[in-house]
Amino acid sequence: MKVKIISVGKLKEKYLKDGIAEYTKRLGRFTKLDLIELADEKTPDRASLAENQQIMAKEAERILSKISEREFVIALAIEGQQLSSENFSKFLADTTLKGFSDITFVIGGSLGLAQQVKSRANFLMSFGQFTLPHQLMRLVLLEQVYRAFMIQQGSPYHK
Numbered sequence: 001m002k003v004k005i006i007s008v009g010k011l012k013e014k015y016l017k018d019g020i021a022e023y024t025k026r027l028g029r030f031t032k033l034d035l036i037e038l039a040d041e042k043t044p045d046r047a048s049l050a051e052n053q054q055i056m057a058k059e060a061e062r063i064l065s066k067i068s069e070r071e072f073v074i075a076l077a078i079e080g081q082q083l084s085s086e087n088f089s090k091f092l093a094d095t096t097l098k099g100f101s102d103i104t105f106v107i108g109g110s111l112g113l114a115q116q117v118k119s120r121a122n123f124l125m126s127f128g129q130f131t132l133p134h135q136l137m138r139l140v141l142l143e144q145v146y147r148a149f150m151i152q153q154g155s156p157y158h159k
Contacts, residue, residue: 002032002102003145006066008059008109009040011135023142030149035138038062040109052111060114063106072100073121076107076137080124089148091123105145107137 011017020035027033039062041055067073072095083091095103106117118124127140150157 001030001096002034003027004034004036004066004071004102004104005107005138005141006036006038006063006104007107007134007138008038008063009134010037011138013135016135016139019139020142023139023146026146027142027149030146036066038066043110053114056108056111056114057116059109059111060117063108063113063117064120067104067106067120068102070100071102071104072123073104073106074123074125075113075118075121076105076127076141077113077118077121077124078126078129078131080126082126082128085144085147086151088125088144089151092145092148093152105141107134107141109134 011020024033024035038059041058043055044051047055092103106113106121108114108117127137132140147157
């Protein structure tokens with residue numbers, strides 16, 4: 001299985017870089033991991049709805065250019081379905097059993113994801129109603145992917 005994470009925005013904070021490096025290393029025994037960081041569009045203060053939609057459309061174009069037809073895409077969106085760690089682990093295992101070897105997660109920028117990205121997604125997933133910085137979401141997602149593999153292995157890590 002290959003896991004790809006496409007995220008919008010540059011990661012600057014050292015503590016996040018360190019955490020992501022740690023989980024990237026840990027995931028190496030389970031999967032080939034591809035982290036793609038795309039440039040975000042600058043959002044002016046008090047941008048209009050039309051300006052925000054244009055920004056999200058530009059980011060969507062960049063995101064979609066990194067996704068092939070055969071990838072199973074999971075977009076992180078607040079309106080998506082929430083899963084427990086156990087159900088997420090089972091969901092990933094079931095996805096590979098259905099013949100998908102490439103699973104791609106998409107994390108949008110500060111405005112979220114444009115509808116065209118959500119429409120391309122095979123599944124919308126939510127980590128709850130909290131608003132989290134998209135940079136922090138990368139670390140949280142990597143930890144949950146690692147946890148999912150550990151659950152599949154029957155490891156005590158999950159306890």
